[in-house]
Amino acid sequence: MGKGKVFVVMVGICAVVVLSGCAWRRAMAQRTGAAKAAAEAKAAKAGVEAASVRIVLDSSDTQGVEKVGEWPDGLGGNDWGSGCLFAFKGKGECKFVWRPDLPKAGRYRVSVWFGGDPNSDHATDSPFTVFNDEGKETFKIDQTKSSDGWKALGVFPFRAGKSGYVELTNNANGNVVADAVQFELVK
Numbered sequence: 001m002g003k004g005k006v007f008v009v010m011v012g013i014c015a016v017v018v019l020s021g022c023a024w025r026r027a028m029a030q031r032t033g034a035a036k037a038a039a040e041a042k043a044a045k046a047g048v049e050a051a052s053v054r055i056v057l058d059s060s061d062t063q064g065v066e067k068v069g070e071w072p073d074g075l076g077g078n079d080w081g082s083g084c085l086f087a088f089k090g091k092g093e094c095k096f097v098w099r100p101d102l103p104k105a106g107r108y109r110v111s112v113w114f115g116g117d118p119n120s121d122h123a124t125d126s127p128f129t130v131f132n133d134e135g136k137e138t139f140k141i142d143q144t145k146s147s148d149g150w151k152a153l154g155v156f157p158f159r160a161g162k163s164g165y166v167e168l169t170n171n172a173n174g175n176v177v178a179d180a181v182q183f184e185l186v187k
C-alpha cells in the first residue's frame with residue numbers, strides 16, 4: 001500500500017468515526033430532549049395536581065369546624081353556603097376554628113369570606129389567627145363590610161393533616177362573623 005492510499009484510508013476512517021460520533025450525539029440529544037419533555041410534562045401534571053388542592057370550610061359544615069361558646073345564626077346577605085354564624089362582642093370566650101385535613105405539606109394561601117353588616121354592629125378588628133407550621137399570626141379584620149369575595153390573609157406553611165387551623169374569637173370591638181375559610185396549595 002502506497003503512502004497516498006494509506007492517507008486516503010486514514011481519512012476515510014476518521015470520517016466514519018466523526019460521522020458516527022455526530023449520529024451518536026444527535027441520538028443522545030434526541031433522547032435527552034425526550035427525557036426533558038417527559039420530565040416537564042410530569043412537572044406540569046404535578047403543578048396541576050398541586051393547584052387543585054383547595055379546601056373550603058364553611059360555618060354550616062359538620063366536619064372541620066369547632067365552636068366554643070355561643071354562635072347564633074347570622075345573615076350577612078352574601079354569605080358562603082347557607083348563612084353564617086356570629087358571636088357577640090366579648091373577651092375571647094367565644095372561639096370558632098376552621099381546621100382542614102390537608103392532604104400534603106406545603107405553602108397554602110389562606111382566605112376568608114364573610115357577608116355584609118346589615119345591623120351595623122360588626123367589629124372593625126375581628127381577630128383571625130392563622131396557626132401554621134412556623135407559628136401563628138393574627139389579622140384584625142374589618143367586618144363592617146363584606147369581604148367582597150375571598151379576602152387573602154397570606155400564604156403560610158402547613159404540615160399535612162390537621163395541625164394547622166384558623167381561629168376567630170370574639171375579643172373585638174363589635175360582633176364577629178364566622179363564615180368560610182379557604183386553603184389553597186400554592187406550591
Ligand SMILES: [Ca+2]
Pocket residue numbers: 058059060079080081082083084179180
Ligand atoms: Ca356560611
